[in-house]
Every structure is written in structure tokens, then in C-alpha cells.
Amino acid sequence: MKLLAFVPIKLTLLLISGILIGNFFSVPLNLLLAATLVFLCFLGILFKFYDHDKSILFGVIAACTTISLGAFIGTHAQPVNHASHYSHLNIEQEATWKLKITDILKPNQFSQNYIASLISVGDHHVTGKILLSGNPAPDSTKLQIDDELLVRSKYIPIKPALNPHQFNFKDYMKKLGVYDQIKLNDQNHFKSKNRTRTIFGYAQKARNHIIEKLKSADFEKEQLSVIQALILGQRSDISEGTYSDYKNAGAVHILAVSGLHVGILLLLIQFLLRPLRNIPNGRTIILCTTVLLLWGFAFLAGLSPSIIRACAMFTFVAYALYLNRPSNTFNILALSMFFLLLFVDPNLLFQIGFQMSYAAVFAIVWCYPLLQKLWIPKNKIVRYIWQLLSVSIAAQLGVLPISLFYFHQFPGLFFISNLLIVPFLGLVLGTGILVVSLSLIDILPKPLVWIYNEMIGIMNSLVAWVAEQEAFLFTSISFDGVQLVLSYIAIGAMIVMLTNIRFKRTMIFLIAILCFQSWTIYSNYKASTTNGLLIFHQTKNSIVAHKAGKQLYVYTSTPERSAKLIENYAVKERIDIIKYDTLQNSYHINDILFSRIDSSGLYLKENKGHIVLLTDSPKINLDRLITDTMPQIIIADGSNYHSYVQSWKATCQKNNIPFHHTGEKGVYTLY
CATH class of the missing domain: 1.10.287 (Helix Hairpins)
Incomplete structure (x- = not known):
């Protein structure tokens, strides 16, 4: 099938090209707007006075218009490009910020983070979003969507990743239009009583109400956390063990309310409404009812970005079913992507969920018919299993490169978990929606609670069994x-x-x-063929590594703490062998003399012109050390007290000695 023969696919690819240009190149917003308007005028003139169906010029101008439009929306979607963005004000000291909570991020053991939309700074009305970081709080005191706050504080930039190939939270937040953060404490903010409510606030309130109703039923804790994820998109209560089981079994997509759930819900609704086809305007009634029910489900699931994306995509699919033209499936999918990028958020293009959703759906639509032609079983049961397996293979083929690029692992038994779970996911979702509906009107029978609890328990057990087959889980796959x-x-x-x-x-x-x-x-x-020396950053720990080709020698006193960081580096750098050893006080690597001074403060005066690493906050006279050894550079890692580091930095500046603090500049590398 010639995909590029479809006009919507061409336009979508051109729009994506423009968004990439707008994201990676700094082009003035006014210039892009002017270029887009000029191209639109030319396009209108050609459409009016020329035979545009056969005109090459019309095609070229249409392509330029779409690319220019993509570049404009891609640039416009970056808040910092707006004149009213708070970063254009000279805010160096504490200021009074008025803001509104727009999203609640998943908490960790150290903090609870929120994304807030700015209303004003002092007397200035501003735009933009900012990250709020506070201490973990119980649900009763946690901030909610639409809460308006007055905060007296100064903002600080979000720190980039300090180690190579580490998750870059700064880059992730930048894709969401967030560049800075404000630290919250008990004294620097208070909630405003007068607030305006948005549909997202009402959606979160409805979801919280449903969760409270479900918690009052007799569901087991683990089952309840999975139910909340399956039906309501609330994954924060899932334990690490359960999440790891689903991830290793290749079934983690089941725990995120996304395209799979909405697609199954669409098929379920279409099946239940099929009798309406026989009445006048029945197909139109089915379409309108389906769209209303899909977006009603999205509302109950909190209107998260993933559920909005999925519902928008399957709204177009529902329209394709209404037209009853299977050949238009590619057109409809391309139009849904075009609509989401143009009218919802062009930054969706950079989100993993968006990429995987469309990769899976396009692969299924493209590959599934081919797989079905390879073999047509005569037995109905075998045919049904082959159909499910074909869908699973097609979807995995579509998302495999993305999975390897982002997660560096491949669950070899993905088809087993999908065969065991996906056929019954419609029943699980349908029963879950029934359970939620009955709980809201306080008539949820205990036998139904027991049945549904057992269903989720069996599903968890099956996933855990598949995850235990570690021989079929391929991890640490290098993929650039x-x-x-x-x-x-x-x-x-x-x-x-x-x-x-x-x-x-x-x-x-x-x-x-x-x-x-x-x-x-x-x-x-x-x-x-690459060799080098690296000093990683980790709080309250020292990690020195020597890369010798595809071998990595790691020197640290706490290998268990550094294992995750080192593993991420090793996968990206295609390391085959990792060897751990204890920290030494001096190293001679590739003609590089490297000395480490620990808490004892001892050093050799004979070591001249070498690299000095300060660890474990040694109490030393740095002026004397510089006079005695004249080091090339002094490095302080994450194991030192912050006050010591600041004092050493000032001393090095006074003596014109280069100073590198891994907590500020990140990993120190020497190749």
C-alpha cells in the first residue's frame, strides 16, 4: 500500500517536519507568522485562479505552507518565546507569585511536584508554567488541580542531568514548557479561597470521589491500586513490585489508560449499540453516543494528556466506522494526529506515549491484514488465537524500536501476556465501569466486589508468572x-x-x-576504542570510573548505591564488562596522575601538577595544598558538605586554579 499517496499523511509528515524545525531552530515568531500568512495568500490565489489538481506549483506552495505552519506552532508552543513570559522580567530576588495548579505529578519519596500556570508576579501579569516542589503530603493536605496560591519565593532553574545518559528531568520538563521551579514550605505560601474552576478541576474532583468510593469497598490493596490504574488512570498507588511485573511481562501498557483501553471501550460500545443500526438515523445516533461515552470515560479518568490523546484519536476512528470505509483508516489516523498536533499541543510529538500509541496503531492497521493472509486457520478457536497473536505481533513490531531506544529491554514473552490478558481486558474494563457506576450510587453488591477482586488478582498472578521467566527478558540492549x-x-x-x-x-x-x-x-x-576517566556525581557517595574500551572499572565504596547509575552508562556506551573495586588514594591511568584526598586530609607533597579529587569533606588548608602540589585542577564530588565546596571554590578562584564541582557542572570526564 502506497501510504504517501494519501494527502492527509503527506500533510501530517510536513507538519511534523515544521514542528521539528520550530523546536530545534531559533526562528523569530513574527517571521514565522508572516511567512505562514504569505504562503496562505499564495495558496488561496492558486486555488482560485489555477487548476490546482494538476499544478506542481500548488503542491509546492501547499507543502511550504504546512511546514511554515508547523514551525510556527512548534515555536509558539514554547512559552519562553512569548513576550509576556515571566522570564523576560528581571526577577533576581524573592517575589510574590500568583499561580494556579494545573497538573499533579507522580510523587517520590523526597517530594511532591506540581505544575502551575502563572497569573502574575508582583504587579505584572505574566504567562508561563513553573514547577512547584514540596514535601510529600497526605492526600488530605495535598494541593489539587485549580488551587490558586500566593507564593513568596524566588525561582531557580531546573537542574539538568549531572551524569551521562541519566534521565534528564530538565529536558523532560522543557518539553512540557516548564523551565524553572519554586520550592514550597509551610511558611512561604497560602491557598486563595476565591478560585475559578476548570473542567480539569471538576474531572479530578470526580475521580477523587470515585477513588474514595472504591476504597470504602472490600477490595484488597494491590487489586485496588490496579483497578484505579485500569479504570481511572491513577497509578501512584501501585507498588514497585507489581509495576515491575507488568513491565517485565511486556504488559505495562495495561496499567496506563491509553489507546488500548479506549480502543477496547470503543469496540464494546459499538457492539452494545449495534441494534440501533436498524432504526432511522441509527448510524448517526451510534456515532454521537459513542463519542459522548468515550469523552465521558475520559472525564472520569481525570482528562490526563494520555486519555485526551487516545479519545481524540479514537473519535476519528469512530467517524471512520461511521463512514464504513476501511480504506480510509490511514487517512483517519493521519487526520487525528494532524488535529492533535495543530489544535491541542505540538509538543505531544516528543512524548513517548504519543509516539508509541501511533506507532502501534499504524503497525496494526498496516501489518495485521498481511499476517492474516499468511495463514487462515479453519478451526474457529485457533483462528481467534491467531488473530489476537497477529495484533500483538503487529503492535510490538511498531513499538519495538521505540521501546529499545527509551527502555533498552525487550520482553520475549510479550505475546503470552497479551494472549492471556488482552482477550479478557474488555470484560475487565466493562466490569470495572459497572463497579464504578454502582459504587457511585451506593448499591455495589459484595458478591460483585469479590468477583472483580478475584479477576484482578488472577490477572496480577498471570503477569507475575510471565515476569518470572527471566530467560525470556532481554535487558541492557544498546540502541541509539x-x-x-x-x-x-x-x-x-x-x-x-x-x-x-x-x-x-x-x-x-x-x-x-x-x-x-x-x-x-x-x-x-x-x-x-574509547578510553577515559570519569568522576560521577552522586549525593553522599564517590564514584570514579575508568573506561577502557568495552570494559569499565568502577571504584567506589558503595557499589550497591551506584549500580543503577553505572548500568545506565554502560548500556548507552556499549560496555560489556563492569568490574568494581574499592576507592584508592591515587591512580595512574593513561599517563594521568590522579590523587584522591579523603576525610583524613592526607596527601603527598611530591605529587606535582596532578588532578586532585576531594571526597568525604576533608578538613584541609586548600591554600597550602595548592602551594605544595600546584594541581592541574581540583574536583569536588557529591560526598562533600556544600559549605566546604563553596569555600574551596572561592580559594581556587583566588589562586587561579580550575575548580570542578560535580553538583554544579556534572560528571568530570577526561579522555
């Missing part, structure tokens, strides 16, 4: 951005080839495979 692009090219070439096997298509597929293999071989060779 170039491999991501080349793998999708290879997958696309393979599908095109299988639709109609010809010499030219086969050669394109083989060339794509050869390019992928060549880049992988080159990346492994490059990794094997």
Missing part, C-alpha cells in the same frame, strides 16, 4: 537514535516487500538491513 531511524526504515521496507515481493523492493530491504548492521558494527568499534 541512528539505529532507531534505520530500524524503522528496515521495518517499512520489509512490509512493502512482503505486500508484493519484487527484486527492487527486496534490494531496498536488504540495503536497509545492511545500513543498520554497518552502523551497529561501527558503533561497537567506536566504543571499543
Whole structure:
């Protein structure tokens, strides 16, 4: 099937190209707006006075218009580009911030974070979003969506990742239009009693009410946390063990209310409303009822970005079913993506959930018919299992490169978990919606609670059993951005080839495979020839690493604390062997003399012109050390007191000695 023959797909790809240009290149917003308007005028003139169906010029101008529009919305979606953004004010000291809570992030053991929309700073009306960080609080005192606060504080930039290949929270928040944060404490803020309510606030209030109703029933704790995730999109109560089981079994998508849930709900609604086809205007009634029920479910699930995205996509799918034209499926999916990026948020393009949802759906629509042509079982049960397996294989084929790029693991038994769970997910969701409905009117019978509790318990047990088959869980897979692009090219070439096997298509597929293999071989060779010294940052810990090709020697006193950080680095850098050892006071690596001074404060005066690492807050006279050894550079890692670090920094500046604090500048590398 020639996908690029569809106009909506062409326009969507052009819009995506424009969004990427707007995101990665700094182009003035006014210039992009003017260019878009000029192209639109030209397009209107051509449409009016020329045969646009056959005009190459019309196609070129239409493409330029779409790219320019994408660049404009991509740039406009970055709040810092607006003249009213708070960053354009000179705010160096504490100020009074008036803001409104718009989102509640998942808490961790250290803090509870919120995203807030700014209303004013002092006497200035401003725009923009900011991150609020406070201590973890019980649900009764936690801030809620639509709460308006007055905060007396100063803002600080969100810190970037301090170690290579570590999750970059700063970059993640930047994609959401958030660049800075404010620390909350008990004294620097209070809630305003007069607040305006939005639909998101009402949705959260409704969801919280449902959760309280479910908590009053006799569900077991683990089952209740999974029910909240399945039906309401509330995952914060799921234990780490249960979440890991679903992740390792390749079924973690079940715990996020997204396209899978909405798609199953759409099929369930269509099945229940099928008798209405026989009445006048029945198809129109089915369409309107389906859309209302889908968005009603989205409201109960809190109108999170993932559920809004899924409902918007399947609203277009419902319209495709209404038209009863299966060949339009690609057009409808492309239009839904175009609509979401243009009218909802172009930054959705950079969200993993958005990428995986559309990759899975496009793969299913494209690959499922091909898989069904390979084998048509005569037995109905075998045919049904093959259909489910075909859907699972197609979806996994679509998301595999993205999963490897972001998560570096592949659950080999994904088809088992999908075969065991997905066929019954419609029943689980349908029963869950019934349970929620009955709980709201206080007539939820205990037998139904017991049945549903057992259903979720069995599902959890099946997932745990699949997750225990560790031999089929492939982890620590190195996969970079170039491999991501080349793998999708290879997958696309393979599908095109299988639709109609010809010499030219086969050669394109083989060339794509050869390019992928060549880049992988080159990346492994490059990794094997790279050597260097790294001093990582970790609070209250010291980690020194020597990379020698595909081997990594790690020197630390607490290997268990550094394991996760080192593993992330090793996967990205294609390390095969990791060896741990205790910290020494001096190293000689690749002609580099490297000394470490610990809490004892002892050092050798004979070591001249070397690198000095200060760890464990040594009580030393740094002026004397500099006079005695004349070091190349002095490094302080995360194991030192902050007050000591500031004093050492001032001393180094006075003596014109380079100073590197890993807590500010991140990992120190020397290659």
C-alpha cells in the first residue's frame, strides 16, 4: 500500500517536519507568522485562479505552507518565546507569585511536584508554567488541580542531568514548557479561597470521589491500586513490585489508560449499540453516543494528556466506522494526529506515549491484514488465537524500536501476556465501569466486589508468572537514535516487500538491513576504542570510573548505591564488562596522575601538577595544598558538605586554579 499517496499523511509528515524545525531552530515568531500568512495568500490565489489538481506549483506552495505552519506552532508552543513570559522580567530576588495548579505529578519519596500556570508576579501579569516542589503530603493536605496560591519565593532553574545518559528531568520538563521551579514550605505560601474552576478541576474532583468510593469497598490493596490504574488512570498507588511485573511481562501498557483501553471501550460500545443500526438515523445516533461515552470515560479518568490523546484519536476512528470505509483508516489516523498536533499541543510529538500509541496503531492497521493472509486457520478457536497473536505481533513490531531506544529491554514473552490478558481486558474494563457506576450510587453488591477482586488478582498472578521467566527478558540492549531511524526504515521496507515481493523492493530491504548492521558494527568499534576517566556525581557517595574500551572499572565504596547509575552508562556506551573495586588514594591511568584526598586530609607533597579529587569533606588548608602540589585542577564530588565546596571554590578562584564541582557542572570526564 502506497501510504504517501494519501494527502492527509503527506500533510501530517510536513507538519511534523515544521514542528521539528520550530523546536530545534531559533526562528523569530513574527517571521514565522508572516511567512505562514504569505504562503496562505499564495495558496488561496492558486486555488482560485489555477487548476490546482494538476499544478506542481500548488503542491509546492501547499507543502511550504504546512511546514511554515508547523514551525510556527512548534515555536509558539514554547512559552519562553512569548513576550509576556515571566522570564523576560528581571526577577533576581524573592517575589510574590500568583499561580494556579494545573497538573499533579507522580510523587517520590523526597517530594511532591506540581505544575502551575502563572497569573502574575508582583504587579505584572505574566504567562508561563513553573514547577512547584514540596514535601510529600497526605492526600488530605495535598494541593489539587485549580488551587490558586500566593507564593513568596524566588525561582531557580531546573537542574539538568549531572551524569551521562541519566534521565534528564530538565529536558523532560522543557518539553512540557516548564523551565524553572519554586520550592514550597509551610511558611512561604497560602491557598486563595476565591478560585475559578476548570473542567480539569471538576474531572479530578470526580475521580477523587470515585477513588474514595472504591476504597470504602472490600477490595484488597494491590487489586485496588490496579483497578484505579485500569479504570481511572491513577497509578501512584501501585507498588514497585507489581509495576515491575507488568513491565517485565511486556504488559505495562495495561496499567496506563491509553489507546488500548479506549480502543477496547470503543469496540464494546459499538457492539452494545449495534441494534440501533436498524432504526432511522441509527448510524448517526451510534456515532454521537459513542463519542459522548468515550469523552465521558475520559472525564472520569481525570482528562490526563494520555486519555485526551487516545479519545481524540479514537473519535476519528469512530467517524471512520461511521463512514464504513476501511480504506480510509490511514487517512483517519493521519487526520487525528494532524488535529492533535495543530489544535491541542505540538509538543505531544516528543512524548513517548504519543509516539508509541501511533506507532502501534499504524503497525496494526498496516501489518495485521498481511499476517492474516499468511495463514487462515479453519478451526474457529485457533483462528481467534491467531488473530489476537497477529495484533500483538503487529503492535510490538511498531513499538519495538521505540521501546529499545527509551527502555533498552525487550520482553520475549510479550505475546503470552497479551494472549492471556488482552482477550479478557474488555470484560475487565466493562466490569470495572459497572463497579464504578454502582459504587457511585451506593448499591455495589459484595458478591460483585469479590468477583472483580478475584479477576484482578488472577490477572496480577498471570503477569507475575510471565515476569518470572527471566530467560525470556532481554535487558541492557544498546540502541541509539541512528539505529532507531534505520530500524524503522528496515521495518517499512520489509512490509512493502512482503505486500508484493519484487527484486527492487527486496534490494531496498536488504540495503536497509545492511545500513543498520554497518552502523551497529561501527558503533561497537567506536566504543571499543574509547578510553577515559570519569568522576560521577552522586549525593553522599564517590564514584570514579575508568573506561577502557568495552570494559569499565568502577571504584567506589558503595557499589550497591551506584549500580543503577553505572548500568545506565554502560548500556548507552556499549560496555560489556563492569568490574568494581574499592576507592584508592591515587591512580595512574593513561599517563594521568590522579590523587584522591579523603576525610583524613592526607596527601603527598611530591605529587606535582596532578588532578586532585576531594571526597568525604576533608578538613584541609586548600591554600597550602595548592602551594605544595600546584594541581592541574581540583574536583569536588557529591560526598562533600556544600559549605566546604563553596569555600574551596572561592580559594581556587583566588589562586587561579580550575575548580570542578560535580553538583554544579556534572560528571568530570577526561579522555
